[in-house]
Amino acid sequence: MKPExxxxxxxxxxxxxxxxxxxxxxxxxxxxPPWHGLNFGHLVxxxxxxxxxNFRLACAALNTDPARVASPFxxxxxxxxxxxxENISFRRERADGMITREPGILLHMRFxxxxxxxxxxxxxxxxxxxxxxxxxxxxxxxxxVVQAMTDTFGSNPADIRLVIGPSIGVCCYQxxxxxxxxxxxxxxxxxxxxxxxxxxxxxxxxxxxxxQAEAAGVGEIVVSGICTSCHxxxxxxxxxxxxxxxxxxxxxxxxxxx
Numbered sequence: 609m610k611p612e613x614x615x616x617x618x619x620x621x622x623x624x625x626x627x628x629x630x631x632x633x634x635x636x637x638x639x640x641p642p643w644h645g646l647n648f649g650h651l652v653x654x655x656x657x658x659x660x661x662n663f664r665l666a667c668a669a670l671n672t673d674p675a676r677v678a679s680p681f682x683x684x685x686x687x688x689x690x691x692x693x694e695n696i697s698f699r700r701e702r703a704d705g706m707i708t709r710e711p712g713i714l715l716h717m718r719f720x721x722x723x724x725x726x727x728x729x730x731x732x733x734x735x736x737x738x739x740x741x742x743x744x745x746x747x748x749x750x751x752x753v754v755q756a757m758t759d760t761f762g763s764n765p766a767d768i769r770l771v772i773g774p775s776i777g778v779c780c781y782q783x784x785x786x787x788x789x790x791x792x793x794x795x796x797x798x799x800x801x802x803x804x805x806x807x808x809x810x811x812x813x814x815x816x817x818x819x820q821a822e823a824a825g826v827g828e829i830v831v832s833g834i835c836t837s838c839h840x841x842x843x844x845x846x847x848x849x850x851x852x853x854x855x856x857x858x859x860x861x862x863x864x865x866x
Contacts, residue, residue, distance in 0.1 A: 616632060616633075616635065616636040616637075616646065616665060616666065616669045617632070617633045617635050617636065617842075618630025618631060618632045618633070618666075618669065618670075618859075619631040619632075619633070619773070619774070619832070621726070621771045621830060621832075623728070623769045623770075623771055623828055623830045624726060624728050624769065624771060624860065626728070626730055626863070627728050627735055627860055627861065627862060627863065628670055628671075628672065628714060628859070628860070628861045628862070628863055629726060629735075629858075629859060629860040629861070630666075630669070630670060630858070630859050631724055631726075631773045631774065631832075631856070631857075631858045631859075632646055632648075632666055632856055632857045632858075632859075633646065633842045633843060633856060634646050634647070634842060634843060634844055634854065634856055635842070636665065637658070637661070637662040637665060638658040638661045638662055638665075639654050639655070639658045639659065639662060639854060640655070640658070642849065642852045642853060642854075643658075643844075643853065643854035644854075645662075646662050646665070646666070646854075646856065646857070647659055647662055647844070647854025647855060647856075648662060648663060648666075648716075648718045648854070648855045648856065648857040649718050649720070649854050649855030650699075652853070652854055652855065653852075654854060663677075663857075666857055666859065667714075670714065670859060672712075672714050672859075672861070673712075675696075676696070676712055676713055676714060676861075677696075677698070677713075677714045677715075677716050677859070678691040678696045678697060678698070678701075678706065678708070678713060678714070678715055678716065679698050679699055679715075679716040679717065679718075680699065680700075680701045680702060680703040680704070680706060680717070681699045681700070681701065681702045681703075682703075682704055682717060682718065682739050683702050683703075683704060684704060684739075684741055684743040684744050685702075685703075685704050685743070685744060685747060685749075686704060686705065686744060686747035686748060686749040686752040687702065687703045687704060687705065687752075688703060688705035688706065688707060688736075688752050688753055688755075688756040689701045689703035689705065689706050689707075690706075690707055690708070690756065690760055691706055691707065691708040691710070691713055691715060692708070692710060692713075693710055693713065696713060704738060704739045704740070704744050704749050705736065705737070705738045705739075705749050705752050705753040705756065706736060706737045706738075706753075707727075707734060707735070707736040707737075707753060707756050707757055707760060707761070708734070708735060708736075708861070708862070709732070709733060709734040709735075709760075709761050709862070710862070711733075711861075711862040711863060711864045712861065712862070712863075712864030713861050713862070714859050714860065714861035715735065715736070715737040715859065715860050715861060716737070716857060716858070716859050717737055717738075717739045717857070717858055718855035718856070718857055718858075719739065719773075719774075719775065719836075719844075719855060719856055719857075719858060720836065720843075720844040720845060720846040720853055720854065720855045720856065721741070721775055721776040721781075721836050721837065721845050721846045721847050722739055722740060722741035722744070722775055722776075722813075723738075723739070723740040723741070723745070723772060723773065723775035723813050723814070723817055724737070724738075724739070724771075724772075724773030724774070724775065724858040725737065725738030725739070725740055725749070725750060725753065725770060725771070725772060725773070725817065726738075726770065726771040726773060726858060726860050727753055727754070727757065727768055727769070727770050727860075728768070728769045728860070729757060729761070729763045729764075729767050729768045729769075730767065730769070731763070731764065731767040732761045732762055732763050732767070733862060734757055734761045734763060734862075735860045735861060735862055736753045736754075736756070736757055736860075737753075737858060737859075737860050738750060738752075738753045740775075740813065740817055741813075742783065742787050742790070742811060742813065743790075745794075745813060745816050745817055745820070746790040746791065746793070746794040747794075748794065748820050750770070750817050750820040750821045750824060750826075751820050751821075751823070751824045754768060754821070754824040754825070754826060755824070765824055765825030765826055765827065766825055766826075766827040767827055768826050768827060768828075769826075769827065769828040769829075769830070770821050770826050770828065770829050770830065771830045771832065772814055772817050772818060772821075772829065772830065772831045772832060773832050773834075773858060774832050774834035774835070774836050774839070774843055774856075775813055775814070775834075775835075775836055776813065776835060776836050776837045776845065776847055777812075777813075777814065777833075777834075777835030777836075777837065777838065778803050778810050778811065778812035778813075778814070778815070779810070779835055779837075779838065780810070780835055780837035780838060780847065780848070781810050781811050781812075781813065781837070781847070782808050782809065782810050783809055783810065783811045784809070785809075787809075787811055788802065788809065791811075791816075795816070795819070800815070801815055801816050801819075814831050814833070818831060836848070840853075843856055844856050
């Protein structure tokens with residue numbers, strides 16, 4: 609009998625065809641309000657047994673052994689972890705980027721307004737995953753993952769495909785002067801990344817990460833264009849739900865050829 613997968617609805621992308629991947633919505637899990645239902649966050653107040661059950665559901669939906677899933681402790685930085693069968697772990701490594709070239713290993717991260725970054729190089733056969741809130745974006749986590757794939761696997765950035773997944777959009781992401789000051793240091797021309805037309809200041813995470821990917825030479829960039837703050841019916845949003853919410857999950861790996 610196939611393991612229970614309930615009503616899971618992961619997003620998949622043609623640009624990542626040839627990988628095992630999915631960005632899961634909040635639908636179909638075991639968590640109760642306010643974390644309902646497919647919460648992957650252990651540190652948000654949810655029942656840990658429900659979170660663990662949600663994780664197993666996702667692994668079943670992806671036909672993956674949970675022991676073959678690597679997930680870091682995310683710290684809003686740009687460190688990249690090269691995952692292998694020898695160092696695979698869950699929440700022991702502190703990193704906001706991950707890469708692997710080993711079939712059957714899945715990379716996993718958790719999100720609730722920050723930007724999921726899914727990378728695939730079909731030429732050398734490698735994948736990556738990144739987590740970019742505004743702090744990680746200012747530290748160019750996109751560029752760090754591309755550089756790690758280049759240095760570690762010999763990837764040509766032009767062969768890499770990147771999906772910028774659902775996150776808070778410029779429509780909803782009001783920020784303060786600290787973000788502007790950081791952007792001045794991180795970008796040669798930060799002004800187009802900010803919208804001041806509403807009487808406040810809003811930051812465009814999607815465009816910032818797209819620009820950085822373009823500067824790194826990434827050959828194909830797909831922006832999902834889904835704002836998590838606008839779509840709390842489908843995604844967790846830390847901003848829209850005032851911090852009392854869960855985390856949705858992103859996974860990517862290479863198909864096990866065995």
